[in-house]
Amino acid sequence: MTVAAAARPLRIALLGSSRFPIAQPFAGGLEAHVWHLAHALTERGHRVTLFGAEGTSTDVAHDVIDVHTFQMSPHARTEHMGPSWVVHEHHAYLSVMLELAGPLAQSFDVIHNHSLHYLPIAMSSMVPVPMLTTLHTPPLAWLESAAAVPLNPNTGYAAVSEYTAQQWLPVAGPIPVVPNGIPLDRWPFGQGTGDRAGAGEYAVWTGRLVPEKGVDLAIDAARRAGYHLRIAGPAADDDYFRTAVEPRLGDGVTYEGHLMQKELADLVGGAAVALVTPQWDEPYGLVVAEALACGTPVAAFRRGGIPEILDDTCGRMVPADDIDALAGAIGDAARLPRAHARARAERICSDATMVDSYLDLYRELLTTSGRTAAVPA
Structure with missing residues (x-):
């Protein structure tokens, strides 16, 4: 040609x-x-x-x-x-x-x-x-x-x-x-300064609310770590939402609904840490890239393609399904420099x-x- x-x-x-x-x-x-x-x-x-x-x-x-x-x-x-x-x-x-x-x-x-x-x-x-x-x-x-x-x-x-x-x-x-x-301008660097109610730092979980994404494990880990967890995404499995998610809401866990992209970026950018809890070998892990672009460090299960995105400069990975290990990793990840997370996204997620x-x-x-x-x- x-x-x-x-x-x-x-x-x-x-x-x-x-x-x-x-x-x-x-x-x-x-x-x-x-x-x-x-x-x-x-x-x-x-x-x-x-x-x-x-x-x-x-x-x-x-x-x-x-x-x-x-x-x-x-x-x-x-x-x-x-x-x-x-x-x-x-x-x-x-x-x-x-x-x-x-x-x-x-x-x-x-x-x-x-x-x-x-x-x-x-x-x-x-x-x-x-x-x-x-x-x-x-x-x-x-x-x-x-x-x-x-x-x-x-x-x-x-x-x-x-x-x-x-x-x-x-x-x-x-x-x-x-x-x-991902378009980095649509996922701008956030400050992670705390939630709207002024209750301090929060963790965030985003994605489809279905069993293979494991938000129920994220809720349990966030509670053990003492973090308010804010959840966003479509409740794509009614039975799973009704039996595994809804009963866990309240007491520091809130469901924000199915958000438009800008609202979602604001939520992720305001978080101290993002939790990623797949129950299968995630082929890529788009929510990891989105969090890093916002400067939000990630605590995740080490599965599938996630280790190709996340490294020690911007996140912590633990064995799959280990809720105690994930709870311990949340605070460690939240203390990582947000600039390192954004730099990682700019380097490999653009x-x-x-x-x-x-x-x-x-x-x-x-x-x-x-x-x-x-x-x-």
């Missing part, structure tokens, strides 16, 4: 979730990641089109690809079909991939798949446009099955951490690592670095496929 061609703006389709809109307040880290990536690419002069659930919207996307739905017949609605959302999700991705295999493909130079569904990978060879899939999870059964089918040279993978890349190595072979980046890496991968795929980027109209 010539220097001039490499400098041309790209027409990029970002595939997100068909279940959750790419819009604030975010349903989870994946939706936040795709939303911010759309902004960052647009700011570089590229034209971005989004595929996401109804309600997907940013102030930068050129267009949104509709999610197709259908009405199942009474004969299809059986007790053996499983949850209805699984069927609707299958239909949504089947529809969009068939569209991308047809005339819609001419609207794009590259497709960047962030979905957790197997169909975009399985059907990628039908699409006449290079496609990059970012692997945000371990090799789950259906994803691994799709990846095990030989792909054409116009498709490729990236992993969000070295840990995730190693998990996928037996299936996908060596793949590049592009750590999730979205600018992430976008540079993705643009390099897009253009490598274009070169491999023999295509050249068209200049957007």
Whole structure:
């Protein structure tokens, strides 16, 4: 590819979730990641089109690809079909991939798949446009099955951490690592000066309130450490919230609700320490990067990709599920210099670095496929 061609703006389709809109307040880290990536690419002069659930919207996307739905017949609605959302999700991705295999493909130079569904990978060879899939999870059964089918040279993978890349190595072979980046200006340095009620320093926990994120363990650890804990995020599992979270609220533990990004950044930036308590091997740990950007040190379980973000200058890690060890680490982490946390984020968590890496991968795929980027109209 010539220097001039490499400098041309790209027409990029970002595939997100068909279940959750790419819009604030975010349903989870994946939706936040795709939303911010759309902004960052647009700011570089590229034209971005989004595929996401109804309600997907940013102030930068050129267009949104509709999610197709259908009405199942009474004969299809059986007790053996499983949850209805699984069927609707299958239909949504089947529809969009068939569209991308047809005339819609001419609207794009590259497709960047962030979905957790197997169909975009399985059907990628039908699409006449290079496609990059970012692997945000371990090799789950259906994803691994799709990846095990030989792909054409116009498709490729990236992993969000070295840990995730190693998990996928037996299936996908060596793949590049592009750590999730965050817009540092949207997560400004905070002072950690105390809570709104003037009760002193507080710890913060953010994320989806689901069993695999372990907020119940964070509550227990914060209480043992003597810290007020403020929690924010969507209560995505009603049963878990009702049985494991709600009974623990009060007595120094407050649930702030599902916040918009700026409100969330203010909450995290005001905390003395952020707690991260995954009950699974977190592929990356976006909440760690967000806390560090705000200058808020982190106390976390040592799992998955978190050790690639956190080090002793900006946090403390303890063995998974060890509540006593986490309680002991909270105060140690809170005493770390906030400037070190921010410096760590600037060094390894910037979205600018992430976008540079993705643009390099897009253009490598274009070169491999023999295509050249068209200049957007």
